């Protein structure tokens with residue numbers, strides 16, 4: 001595909017177009033992904049999650065600047081929730097990253113959750129693959145840590161940063177337990193505010209309770225992202241985590257698991273779509289259900305025959 | 313197949329520090345089901361175009377109160393064309409004298425909205441004119 005060739009040469013417009021194709025689930029996206037898949041697997045994928053306003057975008061901006069100093073090419077996927085009523089969204093993460101706009105070694109893309117079941121994680125997955133193939137060394141995914149779908153997206157990442165801040169009311173309780181469990185590196189941002197030490201102690205306690213016996217130490221770092229304080233330590237922790245994943249073989253293992261999950265999910269999605277188009281849309285499914293109601297058939301036989309038709 | 317959503321970059325070029333108008337438009341477009349990328353204050357034309365390209369937007373909507381529209385708006389349109397993104401709908405809004413509008417339209421600005429334009433009109437314009 002011509003678009004793929006352009007994207008691989010670093011043309012941003014082509015990269016952007018490919019991501020749109022994937023987001024809109026156009027057929028060409030699959031063609032492009034087939035072509036790009038062999039080139040994937042080199043980027044390190046960093047998830048950054050935490051409550052709204054905790055400083056994720058500011059932090060990402062600073063982390064990326066530090067990685068740029070070290071000569072790395074970086075892409076950022078900034079994900080914000082869509083309005084459940086209209087499907088529209090205001091995506092404002094670029095405001096904190098406007099210095100990066102003109103840097104040729106950086107690509108930033110804002111994505112909305114588009115409110116579809118599994119839709120976001122799929123689009124984000126694809127965007128990550130596209131950017132990986134295009135040679136970005138690091139890919140950051142910023143999401144608000146609230147729902148299950150966000151947890152799913154963030155599972156695309158190799159290293160997961162969980163950001164919190166002092167003064168969230170119930171402090172740590174505000175971070176969902178699930179997110180605590182998936183975090184690799186914990187960041188207490190806005191450490192210029194009162195109470196940062198207490199948040200660190202609470203985190204230490206909760207992580208102590210959760211402690212699995214793995215060799216990764218789950219560092220807890222204090223930062224003032226808006227003043228670029230503590231940023232180098234976070235970058236060093238990410239690099240250390242990357243090396244840890246490499247050395248222990250965990251990276252290969254996780255990526256294998258992710259491929260398994262991806263294939264199984266795609267199979268289910270495609271079958272659901274096929275069944276919908278084949279039976280539900282033309283009304284034949286309703287006729288079959290009528291037979292069930294009249295006890296002329298049973299659900300299990302019907303399932304068997306639908307499956308037989310789907311996989312033939 | 314998921315529907316294609318209209319993506320709009322709402323940008324504030326120039327030096328004025330007021331983004332109330334931009335935010336009102338951003339919300340109206342979101343409420344009309346569009347994806348609005350807001351990129352913040354005091355953006356140069358180069359920054360706006362870089363964001364528009366990376367975000368693959370269908371529309372760039374700029375708002376400006378400082379009076380530099382005759383320079384900044386056409387510059388954005390020109391840079392977009394240089395990037396091969398001349399299919400993007402470029403719109404301008406803000407305090408713009410009627411006498412400047414023909415010049416802007418000759419220079420790549422599809423439509424100009426002055427203060428007091430109902431947001432619904434902007435929404436309809438985009439829906440009817442997007443590529």
Ligand SMILES: Nc1nc2c(ncn2[C@@H]2O[C@H](COP(=O)(O)OP(=O)(O)O)[C@@H](O)[C@H]2O)c(=O)[nH]1
Nearest residue numbers: 052053054055056057058189190223224225226
């Ligand atoms: N006091 C303080 N403010 C910060 C810090 N980091 C970010 N902020 C501010 O917090 C606000 C929200 O930041 P943002 O990065 O948009 O948060 P996000 O919603 O998590 O992406 C902005 O006004 C930032 O300037 C910090 O370390 N200290």
Ligand SMILES: [Mg+2]
Nearest residue numbers: 056057093142
């Ligand atoms: Mg943010």
